Amino acid sequence: MSWAVVQRRVVDWAPAVAVFVLGIAAWQGLVAAFNVQEFLLPKPTVIAQTFWDERSSLWHAGIYTFKEALGGFALGSSLGIAVALVFAAFRPLGTAFIPFAVAASAIPIIAFAPIFNNWFGLLNPFSKMAIAAVLCFFPVLVNTLRGLTSVDPRAIELMRSYAAGRVSIFRRVRIPASLPHMFAGLKIASVLSMIGAIVGEYFGGPITALGVLILNASAYTNFPVAWAGIVVASAFGILFYGAVALAERLTTSWDPSRRDFHTE
């Protein structure tokens, strides 16, 4: 990165950073000015202090829940990709099943969380992984399948002109062409997996889980701890999303639609 690029990055990000700082300051100032009760909305400084005091339990709870989310993401996304490959290879199968996949992505799957807790056991982390996996499965399936099947027909004709077989066309054209779509699905899934794990824990789970920590803190009106827990959940969610976006950037840097006007 050249000096000019660094400068431009700083200029690009300055407004967002300013909004963040002003937002936190306004929150602090308004809570103090109107003397808002702590159980309604704690000051950012109080949350920060609690965050620091409780860092060990928050960190462990965060890791515990993130592992559930990650497990669910890995399971649901790899199944989504695998099923998309099968549907793309056997189109009639895709035609028969895809309306259900689209319908399924419109229903609030999270409502099944208590059922999953019941099936796999309240204290078993797999009950949360399962709900996260189901949440991840559908967007990854639908997006990957769209990527695999919306390839430029001439790109396929060209491969046929080289006497390439179906497997070769999949490997050399359909799969690489589907990557941008697949990552769109994976980014949605990364967010959904954290939501799935935490909401799953709201319906019951071990004391070591972040969702349970937030729930209990609220129940005992220890709201600064609940807020600190939310901050941890948000941080893991954002970092996870960022990691997937980085993987996308590294694997699809060739995608013309990703080029921004600042390149060069």
Added chain:
Amino acid sequence: MNDRPAVAISGLTKQFKAGVTALSGIDLEVQPREFISLIGPSGCGKSTLLRIIGDLIEPSAGTVEVNGKPAHRARLDHDYGIVFQEAVLYDWRTVSKNIALPLELLRWSREKRSARVKELLDLVELEGFEDHHPWQLSGGMQQRVAIARALSFDPALLLMDEPFGALDEMTRERLNLELLRIWDASGSTIVFVTHSIPEAVFLSTRVVVMSARPGRVAGLVEVDLPQPRTARTREEPRFFELVTEVRERLAAGGAELEVTA
């Protein structure tokens, strides 16, 4: 050189499922080393004809032979290379890897591939761009990569579907000259689909004029302009006479359309 025709089409008809007859009763022979242009109004089925020669679409009736073999066999034997109006480069591959793709499918060794890619980059004058991605190239450069890719495995026949149709006039004229140089250097036969009468006359040894719906061969025009063609060729009186002849044949084909439609 053998004396089998490069392409032999007889009694070819193509009907699409919707009942549209795209091509009807096409007979055509293309000799090795010829540069044939197919020209005709939109919807005369010239692109369809090119795809049938390449065994990318099946004809409804009639036979197509390429290098003395059925078109299907010829495709499996890598007897032809094809170039479309858009370059259709694979975005995730660099210029080198796009050109080398057919060679990978032919299981050439890495060393042979990179030596061949070097030759081709030289041929299409893109040295220094081997590691670029397609989005980093202009339209004309992308099309040169597509041509290099089609030539990579040295096919006897090159099928080109309006390859310069999306380019500006100046780029197009320059690439016309380059194509003739490549044609001369590679010794291949070219079947070239175009909308442009001057382009067809300038490039070809023979122009096949087609009429629309159903597509038929409305006439053949021998282009007796001397080889090699140069920028000067476009200014010769004979060039204009031939352009006029093709235009009149096209008009005659169009008149037929109005009577039958």
